[in-house]
Every structure is written in C-alpha cells, then in structure tokens.
Amino acid sequence: GSMRLGTPQKAHYGAQLVLALSYLALRSLDRVGVFPFSDRPLDSAPPRQGMTQFSAILRLLSGIDPDGRTSISEGVAGFLSHTRETGLVVLVSDFLSDDDLRDPLARLRHRGDEVIAIQVLDREDIDPSIAGQVHFVDVETSDRVNLAVGSSTLDAYRRRFAGFQTSLRNAFLQRGIPLFLAPTDRPLEALIHQDLRAGGILE
Numbered sequence: 001g002s003m004r005l006g007t008p009q010k011a012h013y014g015a016q017l018v019l020a021l022s023y024l025a026l027r028s029l030d031r032v033g034v035f036p037f038s039d040r041p042l043d044s045a046p047p048r049q050g051m052t053q054f055s056a057i058l059r060l061l062s063g064i065d066p067d068g069r070t071s072i073s074e075g076v077a078g079f080l081s082h083t084r085e086t087g088l089v090v091l092v093s094d095f096l097s098d099d100d101l102r103d104p105l106a107r108l109r110h111r112g113d114e115v116i117a118i119q120v121l122d123r124e125d126i127d128p129s130i131a132g133q134v135h136f137v138d139v140e141t142s143d144r145v146n147l148a149v150g151s152s153t154l155d156a157y158r159r160r161f162a163g164f165q166t167s168l169r170n171a172f173l174q175r176g177i178p179l180f181l182a183p184t185d186r187p188l189e190a191l192i193h194q195d196l197r198a199g200g201i202l203e
Helices: 008-025 051-062 072-082 102-111 150-172 189-200
Strands: 033-034 044-048 087-092 114-121 131-137 144-149 177-184
Touching: 008 114, 008 144, 008 177, 008 189, 033 051, 033 177, 044 051, 044 131, 072 087, 072 102, 072 150, 087 150, 102 114, 102 150, 144 150
Parallel strands: 087 114, 114 177
Antiparallel strands: 033 044, 131 144
C-alpha cells in the first residue's frame, strides 16, 4: 500500500523501471519473469524469452493496484516456489516495513541467485516538507495518529530515517547484495544508464 504514495506514485515509477529493465534483458535474448507481491504473491509472468513476453509483463503491471501490507518473506517464498532456474533477481520495493529481511535474502543467496535491490522512494519519504497539525493514516495498517509537526519533529524523523537506511543497507551488504536508491524524481534514464551501469549491473 505504501507504494501507492508519492508524486509520481512509487508503484508507477517502479513499474516503469521494471518495464525498462525487462525490455533491455529481452532485447539481449534473456528470459525474464516478473513476480509482484504484497503480503502474499500476486499474479505473475513466469520467465520467458521474446518480445511477446514484454507485452505480457506490460499487461501484468498495468493491472496491479498497490494495496495491503508488505512481506518480502512471502514475496520471496512465492518467487522461489514458481522458479527453478537461478539468475539475476532484481528486488524492487520501498522497503518501508518492519519485515525481517535476513531469512528471505539468505534463501535467495543460498539458491545461487545474483540479487540486487532497488529502493523506490518519494522525496517526501527522504526529506518531508509537511508542517503544522497533521492527521497521519498508515496506508498499510489504517492506524491513525494526530501530530503537531515542527522542526524538532522533522529533525527526529530525519535521524530515524537515516538510521533505518543504514540498517537496511547493511542487511543487504552483509549478504553481498547491492542496494540502489531510486528517488521518483530521478529520471529513469539516469538511474539505469548511470547508477546501474556504474554499479556494474548493466554493461
């Protein structure tokens, strides 16, 4: 559900990223599959070759309504149960959850997959600009809270967010998985052709 937020919507940016990477891989004659998830696996496009697969992925992503809670564990379990071959796994999420990543990442690495993670965030996730009396609603749990937001609150948020990001990055790096930050105001072309190429993900 948190992927519904942002301008542009994080889910829309993530879908465009997945489509772009799928196109590049399919043009290179690779097999590509897409496995969306929330707190459970959703409809998927199993790995196939050919540009007809691009149309199948486009239809799949166009029909997704981001909703529910996030469970990386359930998403990885569904992916592993539907695939047998190893390859490059690109995990795309905002990762804004309390999900324990240790087990699902270990399962991916144990099978022999090469894994990279791309964290899609809105600029407001990183550096919020809100102020005053704010009514917050958690889009994944529907929990609600009223809060007076001032400079001290925003400073506290930024510290917590920085700590969360450090812990997240360490969780991936401890398993040899690079984490790329993808703010939705960064052009996809720059993310793909600069960041991912510089990180050795694309040739």
